[in-house]
Amino acid sequence: MRIGIDLGGTNIAAGLVDEQMNILCKMSLPTQSERPYQAIVEDMVTLVKGLVNMGNISLSDVRQVGIGCPGTPKKETGDILFSNNLHWHNVPLLAALAEKLPSGIHWKLDNDANCAALGEVLAGAARGSRYAIMITLGTGVGGGIVLDGQIYDGVNHAGAEIGHMVIVSGGELCTCGRKGCLESYASATALIRMACEAAREHPESMLASQETLNGLVIFQAAEAGDSAAKAVIQQYLFYVAEGITNVVNIFQPEVIVIGGGICAQGEKILQPIRAQVAQAVFCKQVSVPKMVTATLGNDAGIIGAAFL
Amino acid sequence: MRIGIDLGGTNIAAGLVDEQMNILCKMSLPTQSERPYQAIVEDMVTLVKGLVNMGNISLSDVRQVGIGCPGTPKKETGDILFSNNLHWHNVPLLAALAEKLPSGIHWKLDNDANCAALGEVLAGAARGSRYAIMITLGTGVGGGIVLDGQIYDGVNHAGAEIGHMVIVSGGELCTCGRKGCLESYASATALIRMACEAAREHPESMLASQETLNGLVIFQAAEAGDSAAKAVIQQYLFYVAEGITNVVNIFQPEVIVIGGGICAQGEKILQPIRAQVAQAVFCKQVSVPKMVTATLGNDAGIIGAAFL
Numbered sequence: 127m128r129i130g131i132d133l134g135g136t137n138i139a140a141g142l143v144d145e146q147m148n149i150l151c152k153m154s155l156p157t158q159s160e161r162p163y164q165a166i167v168e169d170m171v172t173l174v175k176g177l178v179n180m181g182n183i184s185l186s187d188v189r190q191v192g193i194g195c196p197g198t199p200k201k202e203t204g205d206i207l208f209s210n211n212l213h214w215h216n217v218p219l220l221a222a223l224a225e226k227l228p229s230g231i232h233w234k235l236d237n238d239a240n241c242a243a244l245g246e247v248l249a250g251a252a253r254g255s256r257y258a259i260m261i262t263l264g265t266g267v268g269g270g271i272v273l274d275g276q277i278y279d280g281v282n283h284a285g286a287e288i289g290h291m292v293i294v295s296g297g298e299l300c301t302c303g304r305k306g307c308l309e310s311y312a313s314a315t316a317l318i319r320m321a322c323e324a325a326r327e328h329p330e331s332m333l334a335s336q337e338t339l340n341g342l343v344i345f346q347a348a349e350a351g352d353s354a355a356k357a358v359i360q361q362y363l364f365y366v367a368e369g370i371t372n373v374v375n376i377f378q379p380e381v382i383v384i385g386g387g388i389c390a391q392g393e394k395i396l397q398p399i400r401a402q403v404a405q406a407v408f409c410k411q412v413s414v415p416k417m418v419t420a421t422l423g424n425d426a427g428i429i430g431a432a433f434l
Numbered sequence: 435m436r437i438g439i440d441l442g443g444t445n446i447a448a449g450l451v452d453e454q455m456n457i458l459c460k461m462s463l464p465t466q467s468e469r470p471y472q473a474i475v476e477d478m479v480t481l482v483k484g485l486v487n488m489g490n491i492s493l494s495d496v497r498q499v500g501i502g503c504p505g506t507p508k509k510e511t512g513d514i515l516f517s518n519n520l521h522w523h524n525v526p527l528l529a530a531l532a533e534k535l536p537s538g539i540h541w542k543l544d545n546d547a548n549c550a551a552l553g554e555v556l557a558g559a560a561r562g563s564r565y566a567i568m569i570t571l572g573t574g575v576g577g578g579i580v581l582d583g584q585i586y587d588g589v590n591h592a593g594a595e596i597g598h599m600v601i602v603s604g605g606e607l608c609t610c611g612r613k614g615c616l617e618s619y620a621s622a623t624a625l626i627r628m629a630c631e632a633a634r635e636h637p638e639s640m641l642a643s644q645e646t647l648n649g650l651v652i653f654q655a656a657e658a659g660d661s662a663a664k665a666v667i668q669q670y671l672f673y674v675a676e677g678i679t680n681v682v683n684i685f686q687p688e689v690i691v692i693g694g695g696i697c698a699q700g701e702k703i704l705q706p707i708r709a710q711v712a713q714a715v716f717c718k719q720v721s722v723p724k725m726v727t728a729t730l731g732n733d734a735g736i737i738g739a740a741f742l
Contacts, residue, residue, distance in 0.1 A: 198717050207720055257589050269684070278581070280686020281565050284717035287683040295602045295619075295676050302716050304679070311603075368603050371612070375595040376577070376684070378588020408610050409506050409592035412515055 129177055129191045130432030131170060132238060132424065135159055135211040138166065140173040141428035142181045147249040149425055151180045159212045166212075167222045174227065185228055192234040192431035194241030195219065198284045204235050207284075210301075234434035238427055240277045240286060242420075243270020245430030246383045250422035255380040259373050260420065261288055263366065263386035266301065267309040271377070277434075289313070293368050311365035314341045314387055320358045328354040341388050349394075363395060367402035374415055375408045385420035392419055437485055437499045438740030439478055440546060440732065443467055443519040446474065448481040449736035450489045455557040457733055459488045467520045474520075475530045482535065493536055500542040500739035502549030503527065506592045512543050515592075518609075542742035546735055548585045548594060550728075551578020553738030554691045558730035563688040567681050568728065569596055571674065571694035574609065575617040579685070585742075597621070601676050619673035622649045622695055628666045636662040649696050657702075671703060675710035682723055683716045693728035700727055 127150075131140040139154040153176050155169045170193075178185055197209025204220025206212075220233045236244075243260035252258035256275045262268035269288025271278040279285045289309035290302050297306030298316070310316055321344045325333040331354035332347040333339060347355035370382055382403075388395065396417055404414045420426060435458075439448040447462040461484050463477045478501075486493055505517025512528025514520075528541045544552075551568035560566040564583045570576035577596025579586040587593045597617035598610050605614030606624070618624055629652045633641040639662035640655040641647060655663035678690055690711075696703065704725055712722045728734060 198720055208717065271684075273581070273586070281688050281723075282686050282717070282721045284720045285684055285686035287716045290683045290716045291599070291680040292676055293600055293603050295605075295673065297603075304714050365603065368600055372599040375598045376579075376593055378590050378593035380589050406612050408595045408598040409516060409590070412506055412592045413590045415589075 127181065127183055127187050128189050128432035129174055130241070130428035130430065131173065131191065131193045132241065132427030132431060133157070133166070133170070133193060133195045133212075134238065134427075135196060138169055138173060139424060139428060140170070140177055141425070141432070142177040143429055143432040147429055147433065149428060151177060152428070153177060153180070157212075163212075163214060163217045163219070164222065167219070167226065170223060171226045185231065188231065190232045190234055190432065190434070192236070192241070192434040193219070194236055194238040194427045194431040196238050198282075199235045199237060201235055201283055204233060234431070236277060236431065236434050237279060237283070237286070239268035239270045240279055241270075241430035241434065242268070242385060242426040243272050243383070243430065244277055244433065245422055245426030245428070246385070246420050247272045247275070248433055249429050250426055251383045251418045251420050252381040257377070257379040258381040258383055259288070259377055259379050260383040260385055261312075261370065261373070262420075263312055263314060263384065263388045265313060265315055267307075267313045267369075268386075273377075288369070288373060291369065291372060293365065293372065308365070308369040312362070312369050316365075317341055317344060317358070317362045317388070320362055321355070324354045324358045331355065333358070342390075345391055345394070360398070363398050364402065366395070367399045367406070370399060370417070371403050371406045374403060378413075379415050382415050382417045383420050384417070385426070389419035395419075435489065435491055435495050436497050436740035437482055438549070438736035438738065439481065439499065439501045440549065440735030440739060441465070441474070441478070441501060441503045441520075442546065442735075443504060446477055446481060447732060447736060448478070448485055449733070449740070450485040451737055451740040455737055455741065457736060459485060460736070461485060461488070465520075471520075471522060471525045471527070472530065475527070475534065478531060479534045493539065496539065498540045498542055498740065498742070500544070500549070500742040501527065502544055502546035502735045502739040504546050506590075507543045507545060509543055509591055512541060542739070544585060544739065544742050545587060545591070545594070547576035547578045548587055549578075549738035549742065550576075550693060550734040551580050551691070551738065552585055552741065553730055553734030553736070554693070554728050555580045555583070556741055557737050558734055559691045559726045559728050560689040565685070565687040566689040566691055567596070567685055567687050568691040568693055569620075569678065569681070570728075571620055571622060571692065571696045573621060573623055575615075575621045575677075576694075596677070596681060599677065599680060601673065601680065616673070616677040620670070620677050624673075625649055625652060625666070625670045625696070628670055629663070632662045632666045639663065641666070653699055653702070668706070671706045672710065674703070675707045675714070678707060678725070679711050679714045682711060686721075687723050690723050690725045691728050692725070693734070697727035703727075
């Protein structure tokens with residue numbers, strides 16, 4: 127038995143996972159990230175104990191407790207160096223957890239996007255592959271790199287920031303301070319920005335009559351035939367495919383996994399992305415990776431963390 | 435003893451390399467890439483035999499003959515799938531070589547940019563590191579990725595094409611067919627294009643009075659105080675650093691090695707690049723890789739090939 131914890135900005139989700147990578151039971155608590163980290167650690171302890179009770183096992187039956195955390199972990203010490211989402215800076219996460227639970231637990235720590243990528247490779251959309259890149263299109267654009275079955279995140283564990291690859295030099299300001307990052311063009315946030323601009327330019331569009339614009343509404347308007355929405359989606363997917371083509375030219379993986387809320391659109395986004403990438407990649411004559419949407423949703427982070 | 439062969443568009447350079455990675459002797463022949471590949475293979479055989487004679491050893495003393503070749507190799511078979519520079523398509527390079535030389539030779543094949551990166555890691559500017567990315571600013575922009583001491587080039591050996599990462603979406607047309615690749619902004623060719631544009635706009639500039647513009651002349655004009663040339667260099671190095679920042683955000687390696695003719699400028703290019711990258715990278719609080727220029731020049735490819 128293993129436990130995976132996906133520590134998100136909104137929820138702390140934890141699952142008891144068997145060696146066949148099935149989640150046997152799940153529990154979650156709200157993160158309330160404004161609290162001191164000690165309170166969050168307390169909740170994580172509650173979740174671990176709760177899962178053990180629910181699974182009717184003892185803590186000594188748990189082979190590993192893995193944690194996926196937003197930000198940059200220092201794996202050697204179990205500290206979180208920085209986490210913008212949690213407003214953490216040098217938090218001794220594993221040490222604080224270890225203090226509250228019996229010794230002998232095998233702790234592991236990694237970035238949440240990395241855990242999700244590993245989960246999809248082990249048990250989800252990229253199952254069976256050893257070289258996969260996951261790109262998560264959410265509030266930001268997350269990246270997870272799995273090479274030879276292992277998470278790759280650089281010598282300081284701060285790598286795999288595929289969202290912070292500039293694709294439009296001098297373009298939109300990114301949260302990281304650069305201008306024109308993939309995140310500023312391929313995140314759900316960017317899609318909504320593009321739709322807002324289109325709504326202003328096309329007051330006759332369905333986009334202009336919406337009270338709030340979100341990814342789903344924009345895709346629905348496009349499907350209903352709204353030409354402004356269709357143009358926005360087309361432009362948006364162009365940028366997504368531009369980023370994916372860059373990633374393919376660098377990594378030539380077996381699989382590209384697209385995650386995040388927008389991946390619910392499935393083939394509707396995959397078909398234009400596949401067409402553009404296949405046409406644009408360098409050495410397209412050799413081979414082009416599979417492009418798929420994530421299948422595990424939030425479970426990917428739990429499974430990946432459990433098998434770090 | 436090992437032999438490394440750097441098969442370039444202009445010359446076939448070969449060296450006899452000892453186990454301490456010293457090149458004991460070198461020989462080269464013009465590539466004349468318009469010839470059928472069999473003629474080039476013949477010259478490679480001549481070079482191998484010549485080196486063995488010069489080194490006063492026998493072929494059985496040679497532990498490995500490695501070849502760095504532009505294009506995409508199929509390492510399993512020793513074929514070159516594609517090479518634009520050599521106009522090759524499905525050339526059975528190692529089979530053709532093996533036919534002409536006694537059996538028992540241990541052949542290895544890889545892309546030339548990868549060999550150069552490995553050479554710099556083993557014996558050059560990135561010596562002692564295990565995670566390094568080399569970016570070669572030449573006619574094009576080449577990439578070489580060394581992770582955990584090994585060349586990484588993707589499942590089809592066509593990866594590491596860092597030059598074909600779009601940084602200016604919709605920008606200058608690249609040789610690969612995309613618009614706005616790093617190669618179109620950071621190659622020596624791009625620098626010359628920018629200087630030609632500046633010469634037209636600033637007929638009073640030293641750039642406008644040159645008969646032919648090349649990288650050296652442009653840097654010399656900037657150093658002599660020519661403001662148009664200074665602006666061109668500044669713009670050019672901005673794009674180089676933009677690409678390097680992307681690479682750092684993705685790989686977080688120990689070292690970035692800049693190769694190609696322009697790396698002769700040394701600290702003059704490194705200082706502005708280091709300043710921009712240090713300011714722009716994601717998680718700059720954690721660490722920023724060393725940025726250095728290549729030290730082995732053309733020998734990098736020979737040494738890397740010998741130690742593939």
